[in-house]
Amino acid sequence: MAEPLLELRNLRKAYGALVVTDDVSLSVRPGELHAIIGPNGAGKTTLIHQISGTLASNSGSVLFGGEDVTQLSMPQRVRRGLARSFQITSILPGFSALENVALAVQARSGSSFRLFGQASQEKALNEPAMECLAQVNLAARAHVPAGLLSHGEKRQLELAIGLATAPRLLLLDEPLAGTGHEESQRVVETLRRLKERLTIVLIEHDMDAVFSLADRVSVLVYGRVIATDTPARIRENPEVRAAYLGEEEMV
Amino acid sequence: MTEIAETPSAPMPSLSTRFEIVPIVLFAAFAAAPLLAAYSGAEGYVLSLLTRVMIFGIAAMALDLILGYGALVSFGHAAFLGLGGYAVGILASHGIEDALVQIPVALAASALFALVTGAISLRTKGVYFIMITLAFGQMLYFLATSLAAYGGDDGMTLSSRSLLAGTGVLKNDFTFYWVCLLCLLGAYAFSRSVVASRFGRVLRGTRENSIRMEAIGFQPFRFQLAAYVLSGMLAGLAGCLLANQAEFVSPAFMTWQRSGELIFMVVLGGLGSLHGAVIGAAAFLLLEEFLPEILHSLSFFLSEEARSHLAENWKMVFGPLLILIVLFVRGGIMGLLRRPHHG
Numbered sequence: 001m002a003e004p005l006l007e008l009r010n011l012r013k014a015y016g017a018l019v020v021t022d023d024v025s026l027s028v029r030p031g032e033l034h035a036i037i038g039p040n041g042a043g044k045t046t047l048i049h050q051i052s053g054t055l056a057s058n059s060g061s062v063l064f065g066g067e068d069v070t071q072l073s074m075p076q077r078v079r080r081g082l083a084r085s086f087q088i089t090s091i092l093p094g095f096s097a098l099e100n101v102a103l104a105v106q107a108r109s110g111s112s113f114r115l116f117g118q119a120s121q122e123k124a125l126n127e128p129a130m131e132c133l134a135q136v137n138l139a140a141r142a143h144v145p146a147g148l149l150s151h152g153e154k155r156q157l158e159l160a161i162g163l164a165t166a167p168r169l170l171l172l173d174e175p176l177a178g179t180g181h182e183e184s185q186r187v188v189e190t191l192r193r194l195k196e197r198l199t200i201v202l203i204e205h206d207m208d209a210v211f212s213l214a215d216r217v218s219v220l221v222y223g224r225v226i227a228t229d230t231p232a233r234i235r236e237n238p239e240v241r242a243a244y245l246g247e248e249e250m251v
Numbered sequence: 252m253t254e255i256a257e258t259p260s261a262p263m264p265s266l267s268t269r270f271e272i273v274p275i276v277l278f279a280a281f282a283a284a285p286l287l288a289a290y291s292g293a294e295g296y297v298l299s300l301l302t303r304v305m306i307f308g309i310a311a312m313a314l315d316l317i318l319g320y321g322a323l324v325s326f327g328h329a330a331f332l333g334l335g336g337y338a339v340g341i342l343a344s345h346g347i348e349d350a351l352v353q354i355p356v357a358l359a360a361s362a363l364f365a366l367v368t369g370a371i372s373l374r375t376k377g378v379y380f381i382m383i384t385l386a387f388g389q390m391l392y393f394l395a396t397s398l399a400a401y402g403g404d405d406g407m408t409l410s411s412r413s414l415l416a417g418t419g420v421l422k423n424d425f426t427f428y429w430v431c432l433l434c435l436l437g438a439y440a441f442s443r444s445v446v447a448s449r450f451g452r453v454l455r456g457t458r459e460n461s462i463r464m465e466a467i468g469f470q471p472f473r474f475q476l477a478a479y480v481l482s483g484m485l486a487g488l489a490g491c492l493l494a495n496q497a498e499f500v501s502p503a504f505m506t507w508q509r510s511g512e513l514i515f516m517v518v519l520g521g522l523g524s525l526h527g528a529v530i531g532a533a534a535f536l537l538l539e540e541f542l543p544e545i546l547h548s549l550s551f552f553l554s555e556e557a558r559s560h561l562a563e564n565w566k567m568v569f570g571p572l573l574i575l576i577v578l579f580v581r582g583g584i585m586g587l588l589r590r591p592h593h594g
């Protein structure tokens with residue numbers, strides 16, 4: 001089998017006595033869409049923080065593309081192709097949608113210590129940024145200040161920003177959170193297109209979306225991975241049903 | 252990060268082009284002033300006051316670069332005025348009187364001080380950053396008071412203004428005025444370029460959401476530190492000019508009150524427009540200069556004794572007045588100038 005693109009080895013994170021990530025080991029294969037599901041408070045966001053470098057782990061290691069990145073900062077991991085989105089929308093509200101994305105392009109194209117020349121006029125940054133916006137159907141809103149976009153559009157913008165970092169793997173923390181039905185359909189379609197060419201780790205509460213998009217699903221309960229399998233087998237898994245699925249209406 | 256940091260500022264360059272009339276009028280006024288000063292009958296006084304305004308304008312603008320565009324509330328920026336001033340004073344006392352040597356030395360000293368203190372201060376955020384910059388400022392202040400060889404507490408008088416390439420042209424008040432105006436224009440043009448550049452965009456982005464900036468691959472610390480160094484150097488330049496204007500340097504250049512005044516100038520003028528800081532410096536210094544007289548004439552209905560009391564204690568009015576302006580004129584004076592366009 002191909003070497004995993006992302007591998008977590010015995011990751012652990014505790015807040016005092018509360019163990020939020022409990023000995024998590026997981027591998028994500030190149031090209032797959034790997035969903036992580038679990039009840040609220042299971043530790044999914046914390047896990048994304050640890051993988052992306054937002055938060056340091058207590059122990060264990062994160063391997064990306066075969067390299068141990070455990071000690072690297074978030075910016076360093078991003079530069080190696082590990083991008084993330086946030087559960088709570090995180091954008092630059094005062095910048096236009098285009099500039100939000102162009103900044104991500106700028107981060108990987110040449111020095112940002114240039115003190116002269118108008119950054120907002122640089123074609124070499126704006127054109128790739130426009131392409132990323134087009135991929136999430138936001139091109140028409142490129143010049144709107146990001147703070148004025150609708151909630152759904154902001155979620156799309158986060159995706160575009162992530163894409164603009166030219167990632168090899170995209171960590172998405174509930175990209176559908178808070179979007180209406182129509183908007184969420186649009187994001188799901190976008191994800192379906194992206195998974196053709198990107199490896200994605202998707203955290204999502206919308207089970208329809210998860211089961212229609214995912215190649216494999218891991219179930220996280222109280223900080224432990226209790227199962228990793230194909231969507232169909234996860235549905236059947238008695239342990240998963242007992243711990244999690246049973247309570248939900250999506251059986 | 253802090254209250255100040257959250258007030259709207261740092262508009263994108265494209266938005267601010269609409270208000271370009273303001274800096275043009277501002278700099279034209281500075282250019283025209285010497286001509287008018289000749290007719291005022293108090294030429295020396297007017298020139299020296301306006302020269303001070305421009306010098307503090309440069310210092311306030313330097314602060315605006317990190318405060319308005321980077322949300323870094325440095326409460327120790329007067330230290331750079333002191334560094335610039337003492338570079339001139341100390342070098343002059345050793346017979347090195349040429350500005351072409353003094354200014355590079357002052358800039359290097361400011362850059363070094365900014366690099367070291369910034370690298371430490373920028374590890375902290377919010378109130379801690381304010382306190383630690385204040386502490387570094389005080390450290391330099393006490394160092395200056397202990398420099399017995401250079402006047403200690405009392406400071407030292409310069410024997411004359413700096414030479415310029417061996418000539419004494421700066422001794423002429425008009426020439427010195429024009430040199431200060433050139434420095435102001437140069438600093439403004441440079442700062443404008445910086446905030447619109449790739450570098451400035453990262454700084455502005457960090458101001459809005461530093462986690463997001465990290466999540467796209469930037470290390471905010473490096474950019475903030477570089478901005479801090481640039482800002483310190485500009486303020487150091489202002490210090491060189493200030494020493495020459497006063498023909499005197501003393502620890503009073505870098506009291507914490509002076510640092511506070513710089514913050515006030517920036518907030519008064521309006522954060523994040525650069526020329527707003529210059530307007531803020533002008534408003535602050537002119538108010539400080541003329542408030543006693545203004546109070547005296549506004550209180551014509553009071554008894555002569557009360558009027559002179561009021562004029563004497565003008566500071567009792569100055570403080571609250573500044574607070575009222577900051578509270579009720581959101582976005583400072585630039586905010587006022589912008590308002591009609593939005594309405």
Ligand SMILES: Nc1ncnc2c1ncn2[C@@H]1O[C@H](COP(=O)(O)OP(=O)(O)O)[C@@H](O)[C@H]1O
Nearest residue numbers: 015018020038039040041042043044045046047
């Ligand atoms: N900074 C923190 N300090 C203490 N507890 C935290 C902190 N962040 C998260 N937690 C706890 O960790 C658990 C997992 O949180 P989270 O990772 O956000 O879960 P999920 O994303 O699966 O809903 C929760 O019980 C939460 O209360």
Ligand SMILES: [Mg+2]
Nearest residue numbers: 044045046087
């Ligand atoms: Mg979560």
